[in-house]
Amino acid sequence: MVRAHLVVAGGLIAVLGLVAGCGESGVAPTTAPATASKRTDELAPSRYAALPTPATSTAPDAAAREGEAPTEPLTLLGEPAVAPAQSPGLLGEPAVARVDEGRGPGEGGDKYASIVENEFLATRDTPLSTFSIDVDTASYSKTRSYLLDHHQLPPADAVRIEELVNYFDYDYAGPTDEHPFAVHLETAECPWLPQHRLVRVGIQGKRLEGERPVSNLVFLIDVSGSMNEPNRLPLVQRSLAMLVRQLGENDRVAIVVYAGAAGLVLPPTNGTEQSTILAAIENLRAGGSTNGGQGIHLAYATAKRNFIRHGTNRVLLCTDGDFNVGVTSTGELVRLATEQAKGGIYLSILGFGFGNHNDAMLEELSNKANGNYAFIDSDVEARKILVQQMQGTLVTIAKDVKLQVEFNPATVAAYRLVGYENRRLADRDFNDDTKDAGDIGAGHSVTALYELVPAGIESPLAKAGVDPLKYQEVGDRRSEVGGREEGAVGNALRGVPLTEAAKSGELLTLKLRYQPPAGGQSTLMTFPLADSGSRFTSASGDMQFATAVASFAMLLRNSKFKGNASYAAVLETASAARGEDKHGLRSEFLKLVETAQRLAGEPVGLSPGWLPTGQAVVIGAPRVGQPPELMTCGVKSPPAWQFTANLRSWWSSLPIEQVFLLGIAAGVAAAIGALAVGVKLARWQARVASEQAVSCKTASAKLAAHR
Secondary structure, three states: HHHHHHOOOOOHHHHHHHHHHHHOOOOOOOOOOOOOOOOOOOOOOOOOOOOOOOOOOOOHHHHHHHHOOOOOOOOOOOOOOOOOOOOOOOOOOOOOOOEEEOOOOOOOOEEEEEOOOOOEOOOOOEEEEEEEEEOOOOOHHHHHHHHHHHHOOHHHHHOHHHHHHHHOOOOOOOOOOOEEEEEEEEEEEEEOOOOOOEEEEEEEOOOOOOOOOEEEEEEEEOOOOOOOOOOOHHHHHHHHHHOOOOOOOOEEEEEEEEEEEEEEEEEEEEOHHHOOOOOOOHHHOOOOOOOOOHHHHHHHHHHHHHHOOOOEEEEEEEEEOOOOOOOOHHHHHHHHHHHHHHHHOOEEEOOOOOOOEHHHHHHHHHHHHHOOEEEEOOOHHHHHHHHHHHHHOEEEEEEEEEEEEEEOOOOEEEEEEEEEEEOOHHHHHOOOOOOOOEEEOOEEEEEEEEEEEEEEOOHHHHHHOOOOOOOOOOOOOOOOOOOOOOOOOOHHHHOOOOHHHHHHEEEEEEEEEEEEOOOOEEEEEEEEEOOOOHHHHHHOHHHHHHHHHHHHHHHHHHHOOOOOOOOHHHHHHHHHOOOOOOOHHHHHHHHHOOOOOOOHHOOOOOOOOOOOOEEEEEEEEOOOOOOEEEEOOOOOOOHHHHHHHHHHHHHHOHHHHHHHHHHHHHHHHHHHHHHHHHHHHHHHHHHHHHHHHHHHHHHHHHHHHHO
């Protein structure tokens, strides 16, 4: 539209240049500018900026201003929620509050913790992002159950983006050194907002070679009345039977059950006595109330009595989380599990059931108990968690794994961590080995995504949300950064003294800390990253697929950060990046996307997007185990609409300075063209008038001679 105006009104060069420079920047509108509060890392110096030393404060909220995590426990189960919609959280970041979808324990309705999405944070105010890794996958299978089994879109709080992304395996290379995992970093264009950039952090845990460590396992099984459904206790029994068949002479299994009271139904039994273990599982029956707290106490006591030094000591809790007798406080259960984890007894949670499943409590319990949390909705999911991924479920290779990213204000104006809202840590917790964080199991992979606003991009998301400074003149200050002046990088550098490292052109530096499974001093790993400048279409297949999953989750949540994302675009990207799908999980994901399209009232299937000649895409997402229907794209060149889309994408990615210059150039060209046309028209009119005058003179002479 702007260019059409430039051509039509070419004589108004100055006005057109202003319109082109300020009117159409290609940035998608946002609901509101992001706000950020200042915080500093007390223990580690900044790589890119010299941060001021914080003043000592004796105010009651000083810890909160420094980034302290909230200490108030969540509401008790069975009591009305008294927490506000948003309680104090980490400094400069939104908080996670508790919400109960159901009416209480034993009542209808699943229960989820409320998720307040991470906002964009200005790098100059909040250069550090610290969080704990997460390998839970419960949210994905819960989302799948909503879509495929119950034919409805899931509640927004049931969708945890990082759990959907981490549900899938990615082709990350394993470690080749003394560390228990390898770290992989990648950058690419952000598909839902092309002027932004994406950073993918990938962690691949070491896979076990040879036999597993000797294991001491306690199955803690909920046999209360709420488990008397086909997709609860019967599914629990079939699931654990799959695991038992994988055990051997180095494994010991005990079984604790709980309903109104808890009891030991099978003392520690060698894994070779499978018939005895399977019989004990098969004979379980559901009935009564749910005293989950008493069951957890007994399970941990059993595991402690049979503790194996340098082995695997783990409690596997199978429940719907509907605790309604005895200890039901989430805070008390979390404290118990946390203390036991410090002693080397870890917790794995397998959630079952639909309708009164307490996801909020189980997810928090697993986060604080050095454990993992999966939701079992079918025999296929049970096989994935307990057979295909048994090593990762049972064997821990590193504990308290923390990530901290320092962003360079010279190259990054603002950033947002996609997901991980309930895994954020205070910056100073990164160097504190007493602070709990997530664990990585053998063979597990972890993926995290950051969305970046590059320095120099005019975006309301990059605004810091602070008032103009009263005592510092910064408007005309120029500072050399990598050969560019401050005016070229916008607000990101205002008032921030820069170090030499800021001139390197790096986007960020990733730091990672982990402890050995038995505890001890943590190990630090550091990885700087520069932007590759890659378009999204040039990114690796794994990054494209992970990004499609994250985009799908944002659509399900109706996130204000979803940008130009659509179910059709997700389906197209995931189809093209499907790759080798050994267990059919990625094909199943395509079916989820199509189901969400249908439930959202959109036409089902791929968007009319162009694919390179010979690109095979999945047209129909089959059931797991069935071969997908493929189509080879035979289009030899992009159609006109795709050329227009590419032109629009190119236009939106141009820096604002170039847009301004293009506007002026177009105006000048239009004015010159108009002037040339005007001169030529005047000459033509003069020639016509001259010819008419000569013609009239000749005609007059002939008329006079005739007379």
